[in-house]
Amino acid sequence: MDLKTLIRDIPDFPKAGILYRDITTLLQNPKGFGFVIDQLTELYQNESIDYIAGIESRGFIFGTPLAHRLSVGFVPIRKPGKLPSATHSAEYDLEYGTDCLQIHQDAFPAGSRVLLVDDLLATGGTAAAATQLISATGSTLVGIAFVIELTALAGREKLPSIAIQSLIQY
Amino acid sequence: MDLKTLIRDIPDFPKAGILYRDITTLLQNPKGFGFVIDQLTELYQNESIDYIAGIESRGFIFGTPLAHRLSVGFVPIRKPGKLPSATHSAEYDLEYGTDCLQIHQDAFPAGSRVLLVDDLLATGGTAAAATQLISATGSTLVGIAFVIELTALAGREKLPSIAIQSLIQY
Numbered sequence: 204m205d206l207k208t209l210i211r212d213i214p215d216f217p218k219a220g221i222l223y224r225d226i227t228t229l230l231q232n233p234k235g236f237g238f239v240i241d242q243l244t245e246l247y248q249n250e251s252i253d254y255i256a257g258i259e260s261r262g263f264i265f266g267t268p269l270a271h272r273l274s275v276g277f278v279p280i281r282k283p284g285k286l287p288s289a290t291h292s293a294e295y296d297l298e299y300g301t302d303c304l305q306i307h308q309d310a311f312p313a314g315s316r317v318l319l320v321d322d323l324l325a326t327g328g329t330a331a332a333a334t335q336l337i338s339a340t341g342s343t344l345v346g347i348a349f350v351i352e353l354t355a356l357a358g359r360e361k362l363p364s365i366a367i368q369s370l371i372q373y
Numbered sequence: 374m375d376l377k378t379l380i381r382d383i384p385d386f387p388k389a390g391i392l393y394r395d396i397t398t399l400l401q402n403p404k405g406f407g408f409v410i411d412q413l414t415e416l417y418q419n420e421s422i423d424y425i426a427g428i429e430s431r432g433f434i435f436g437t438p439l440a441h442r443l444s445v446g447f448v449p450i451r452k453p454g455k456l457p458s459a460t461h462s463a464e465y466d467l468e469y470g471t472d473c474l475q476i477h478q479d480a481f482p483a484g485s486r487v488l489l490v491d492d493l494l495a496t497g498g499t500a501a502a503a504t505q506l507i508s509a510t511g512s513t514l515v516g517i518a519f520v521i522e523l524t525a526l527a528g529r530e531k532l533p534s535i536a537i538q539s540l541i542q543y
Contacts, residue, residue, distance in 0.1 A: 216457040223457045227477060230437075231424070231446040240441055254401070260430030264437050264449070267400075271410055271438040276401040279434070287386040287393045307397055 206371050209235040210351070224351055224373065226322055230264065239265065239370060243320075243348055244272045246368055250345055253315040254278050258304065258333050259285070265350055266320035278310040278317075280333050291339040295332035304329070306336040315342040324349040324369060327358030334365065376541050379405040380521070394521055394543065396492055400434065409435065409540060413490075413518055414442045416538055420515055423485040424448050428474065428503050429455070435520055436490035448480040448487075450503050461509040465502040474499070476506040485512040494519040494539060497528030504535065 209232050211225040229235045243265065256278045257266025263279065270277040283292065283303045290305040311317060317337050321330060330347055337344050344365065352358070352369035359367055379402050381395040399405045413435065426448045427436025433449060440447040453462065453473045460475040481487060487507050491500060500517055507514045514535065522528070522539035529537055 211458070213457040217454070225457050227449060227456065227458075227480075230440075231448060231480070233440070233444045233446050236447060237441060237444060260433055260451075263430055263433040264447070267434050268438045268441040270400075270403070271407065271441070274403045274407060276403050277406060277434070278401060279397060281430075284387070286397065287383040287395050288381070288397075310397075310401070 204235065204238045206235060206239065210371065224323070224353075226261070226264075226350065239350060240268045240272060242370055243269045246348065247318055247345075248273060250318070251316055252318045252345060254311055254317045254342075256280055256306070256310070256317050256319050256333065256337060258319070258321045258329060261322035262320050265322060265348075269318075269320060269348075278306065280304050280306050280336060291336050293332040293335040293339075295328040297328075302329075304332050304336060306333075306340060308340065311337075311340050311342040313341055315340075316345050317342045318345050319347040320349075321347070322350050324352040324358040324367070325356045327356075327361030330358065331361045334362065374405065374408045376405060376409065380541065394493070394523075396431070396434075396520065409520060410438045410442060412540055413439045416518065417488055417515075418443060420488070421486055422488045422515060424481055424487045424512075426450055426476070426480070426487050426489050426503065426507060428489070428491045428499060431492035432490050435492060435518075439488075439490060439518075448476065450474050450476050450506060461506050463502040463505040463509075465498040467498075472499075474502050474506060476503075476510065478510065481507075481510050481512040483511055486515050487512045488515050489517040490519075491517070492520050494522040494528040494537070495526045497526075497531030500528065501531045504532065 216223040255270040346366035379399040386393040425440040516536035
């Protein structure tokens, strides 16, 4: 299945000059969405994953069906102020200013093997912050799965020595 | 399975006097999370659902595995500025001020049967706004599924003549 035919290109969103890859048209299509989850399941079913961690909020969309298929727990990595118990925090740079992600300190039992999931690899800043959070819990990051990778932005360079998979490359 | 044993109670979050029902401990537990998705699948598998709509962002956590299990499409209802194509908007009241949700105008083909999913029914304001959005698309709202219902807040009164199911009541 050519997943690119299910991704909608939207010019100048969120601002002029950006070509936005819209996944909502993929999600609307049960065969396409199912194919993505099947592919991810196949990639990771023999990796002894204990938990999927997903980055708010589009990482939740792919991470939770994958956790369900692999019969493992799901851990949300969220924006500040959303998680109610004690958290670790990691800042990352935006074009102007910084943003922050948090994870519960007790998200994983010691020694857990964790797969990180997000929808899109662009510059890699968000994913790098999320990997710091998983390290802070003392767990092992098995790898990162993205649905889409924008290769021109070289996000993998911000994530050295991490096993990265992406299903669709632009 | 007694799902309440997997929900963590956190006093005074997000502010003094609120007892927050934390679902992250449920999500960490693959049997508990799987049981929730099994229960929702059983409730809706014979309802000829065409699409699941989930409210950002915890509605994504339960809505996408359910869409995957039912082999139907998933449509995100999001905060303003997140959806890249033409949207309908609906405002709803917060304790102080208002907030807004959006849906893509082309989210569903005409006549689709849609199930709305969110994690929690409290006062019902968010869900009422989401039902307005589904109506605006011309689709049929089959019902709303919540994982948790806070019955003392009488959210169902804001959602008259809608078929509502919740798995856990407080």
